[in-house]
Every structure is written in C-alpha cells, then in structure tokens.
Amino acid sequence: MQSFQPPRRILMGPGPSDVSPRVLAALARPTIGHLDPEFQALMEEIKGALQRLFNAPDHACVPLPAPGTAGMEAAMMNLLEPGDRAVVAVNGAFGGRMADMAGRAGASVVTVDHDWGQPVDPARVEAALAEAPTKVLAFVHAETSTGVRSDAGRLCALAKAHGALSVVDCVTSLGGIAVDVAGWDADAVYSGTQKCLSAPPGLSPIALSKRAQAAIAGRKEKVRNWLLDFNLLMSYWGGEGGRTYHHTAPINALYGLHESLVALFEEGQQAAIVRHARMHQALAAGVEAAGLAFLVDEAHRLPQLNTVMVPDGVDEAAVRTHVLKHWDLEIGAGLGPLKGKVWRIGLMGASATAWHVRLCLTALCEALAAQGHKVDVPAALAAVDAKLAA
Numbered sequence: 001m002q003s004f005q006p007p008r009r010i011l012m013g014p015g016p017s018d019v020s021p022r023v024l025a026a027l028a029r030p031t032i033g034h035l036d037p038e039f040q041a042l043m044e045e046i047k048g049a050l051q052r053l054f055n056a057p058d059h060a061c062v063p064l065p066a067p068g069t070a071g072m073e074a075a076m077m078n079l080l081e082p083g084d085r086a087v088v089a090v091n092g093a094f095g096g097r098m099a100d101m102a103g104r105a106g107a108s109v110v111t112v113d114h115d116w117g118q119p120v121d122p123a124r125v126e127a128a129l130a131e132a133p134t135k136v137l138a139f140v141h142a143e144t145s146t147g148v149r150s151d152a153g154r155l156c157a158l159a160k161a162h163g164a165l166s167v168v169d170c171v172t173s174l175g176g177i178a179v180d181v182a183g184w185d186a187d188a189v190y191s192g193t194q195k196c197l198s199a200p201p202g203l204s205p206i207a208l209s210k211r212a213q214a215a216i217a218g219r220k221e222k223v224r225n226w227l228l229d230f231n232l233l234m235s236y237w238g239g240e241g242g243r244t245y246h247h248t249a250p251i252n253a254l255y256g257l258h259e260s261l262v263a264l265f266e267e268g269q270q271a272a273i274v275r276h277a278r279m280h281q282a283l284a285a286g287v288e289a290a291g292l293a294f295l296v297d298e299a300h301r302l303p304q305l306n307t308v309m310v311p312d313g314v315d316e317a318a319v320r321t322h323v324l325k326h327w328d329l330e331i332g333a334g335l336g337p338l339k340g341k342v343w344r345i346g347l348m349g350a351s352a353t354a355w356h357v358r359l360c361l362t363a364l365c366e367a368l369a370a371q372g373h374k375v376d377v378p379a380a381l382a383a384v385d386a387k388l389a390a
C-alpha cells in the first residue's frame with residue numbers, strides 16, 4: 001500500500017463543501033483520551049456552542065458520532081414507538097428517507113407528498129394532522145435534493161397546535177440560512193458538519209427540547225438502537241455527576257467541528273447568512289445571463305443549493321465530467337425524478353465565496369460550449385460582478 005493523496009478538488013456539490021485549512025489543521029492535532037479532563041472541557045464548550053448555533057438555549061445539544069443521517073435516525077428512533085402515528089412531509093429525497101425511518105421505528109406513517117421543487121404546503125400538513133392524534137410531524141427545512149426552503153416556523157407551530165412533536169431536518173440549512181430553534185419552538189432538530197459548517201462529514205449536531213426529552217424518558221419500550229439511544233447518550237455527554245463510558249467520542253473530528261464553530265462565530269452567524277445570500281444572488285445573475293433557468297421559484301430558493309435546469313440537448317453527466325476533469329470542480333447531479341434534468345450547485349460554508357461563483361460559472365459555460373451550446377461568458381461574468389459590486 002501507499003499513502004492516499006487525494007486530488008485537489010473544489011467542492012460545489014450538495015456536500016461535502018470545501019474544508020478550510022484551519023479546520024484541516026485542527027483535525028491533525030494530537031489525539032487525547034476521551035475521558036481526559038481537557039477533552040471533557042472541549043465537550044462542554046461544544047455543547048454550549050451548539051446551543052448558540054441552533055439558538056436553542058433550553059435544548060440539550062450534542063454532536064452525534066456519525067453523519068447527518070444519524071441525527072435523522074436518532075430523532076425518529078428516540079421519539080417514535082410502535083403504533084405511534086407520524087406525519088412526514090415529503091418534497092424530495094430526504095423527506096422520503098425520514099418517512100422510511102419512521103416506518104422502521106414501528107410508527108404508522110402518513111406521508112404528505114409534494115412535487116419535487118415545491119415547498120411543504122402547511123395547509124395539507126394541517127389536514128393530515130387533523131385526521132388523528134399524531135406523535136411526530138417531520139419535515140426538511142432545506143431540501144438538498146431540490147434546493148427548496150420550507151417554512152419551519154409555521155410547520156412547527158402546526159405540530160404544537162395538534163399536540164405533535166416536531167422533527168426538523170436542518171442538515172443543509174444550519175449556517176447558511178437562519179435556523180431559530182427557540183423561535184420555532186421545535187422539538188428535535190438535527191444537522192451535519194459537512195454542509196454549511198464546512199467541517200468534514202462524520203458528525204451530526206442535534207438539539208432536543210424538554211418536551212422531546214420527557215417523551216424519550218417516558219417511553220414504554222427501550223429505544224431499539226443502542227448507539228443513538230438518547231437516554232444513554234446523555235449520561236456520556238451530560239456532564240453533571242461525572243461521565244460514564246458509552247462510546248469513544250470521535251476525538252479529532254470534534255476538534256474539527258470546534259474549529260469550524262470558532263471560525264463561524266468569528267465571522268458572525270448573521271454575517272455568514274448574508275454572505276450565502278449574496279453569493280447566491282451573484283450566481284443566479286450569472287446563470288440567468290447565461291440563458292439558464294432555475295428549477296425553484298425565487299421565493300423558495302435556498303442560497304446554498306442552486307438547482308439549475310439542464311438545457312435541451314445538453315448531456316448532463318458530460319458537463320459534470322468536463323468540469324471535474326478541467327477545473328477540479330465537483331457539482332452535483334439530480335436525484336430521483338430530477339436525474340439528468342438538473343445540476344445541483346452548492347454554495348455552502350467555505351465554498352460560498354465570489355471566487356467559487358466566478359470559477360463555477362466559467363467552468364460551466366466552457367463545458368456547455370464544448371457540447372456546442374454557446375454561452376456569452378463575459379456577459380455572464382459581468383452580471384455576477386455587477387451583483388457583487390451592488
């Protein structure tokens with residue numbers, strides 16, 4: 001065997017996003033024991049930082065030791081028991097994954113299905129909640145498969161009004177658009193490190209309300225998975241009265257998350273959100289000047305995930321191959337019904353810069369030209385620059 005040397009890449013797909021040198025350097029610091037007092041102090045600081053990040057001062061916040069999907073699984077497995085009713089809004093791939101997990105937890109699942117590219121419709125969700133007592137309402141705040149934002153505050157309020165716990169997927173939203181767990185009064189909110197937090201994949205920050213914690217403590221049967229059982233996890237992450245061994249925390253990965261949070265708070269959470277919005281507007285101006293169209297209506301677009309329609313006669317996959325080969329640039333393909341029809345361009349975390357926007361647009365136009373689809377590249381870049389100067 002030989003050491004693996006990854007190629008240089010610019011990550012502008014649906015995740016992971018570019019990881020900054022300071023976060024990579026943090027990951028390479030010496031491993032210490034997970035029960036070392038210095039490491040326990042780091043764990044405490046991360047818990048507090050996650051409360052600040054989620055705006056969840058009264059929630060229990062911990063990073064789960066696996067990628068974003070682990071947060072989804074923890075929320076479903078801890079909150080649902082066999083026989084419970086779960087309403088899951090499905091407007092893309094990740095809503096579908098939530099519904100699958102709720103079924104595996106033994107719940108009777110009612111999905112509220114939407115066309116891909118549409119936000120979750122609160123009126124239809126309310127109708128489903130009104131049909132029968134419901135334990136959990138689950139939905140995706142920022143649907144990465146389509147680039148759509150849904151109204152989390154409204155949906156959480158509907159859950160509460162119908163006595164249901166809300167489960168909100170904020171994997172792609174956290175750090176890129178406002179996530180206001182206290183303002184929404186949400187019950188279980190989870191994210192991932194590899195999207196707008198720009199740390200490597202492998203951790204899933206989760207926030208659980210007092211209501212959610214009480215529901216978990218009062219379960220009739222044990223949580224069916226051991227690693228993500230919140231009752232056990234909290235005796236490890238809880239702090240007071242000393243920690244008990246549960247699993248070995250992914251120590252160096254937590255250094256990386258910590259450093260990414262230091263960087264985010266240095267910039268300011270609000271400033272980071274404004275940066276994502278500005279970069280999206282610049283990219284959108286360039287995309288439109290190049291004669292390309294967005295899948296999603298402007299009102300529901302996510303700044304951090306741009307779904308651009310593939311023009312007629314253009315080979316979608318060949319464009320991705322071209323930009324990877326000639327520009328070391330990764331952009332995403334469409335999933336499910338959008339396969340072959342869209343590209344998904346991420347502007348997440350450290351990948352949301354003017355340099356990324358200009359490079360991506362230049363590379364994309366070159367790849368289109370290589371297929372005989374002529375684009376006015378200077379005009380597209382001028383539109384980007386005009387937005388950036390505004």
Ligand SMILES: *Cc1c(COP(=O)(O)O)cnc(C)c1O
Pocket residue numbers: 015067068069070072094140142143144145169170171172192194201202
């Ligand atoms: C990426 C993503 C996930 C899954 O996260 P992984 O880190 O890939 O496990 C879940 N939900 C949404 C909305 C995502 O974008």
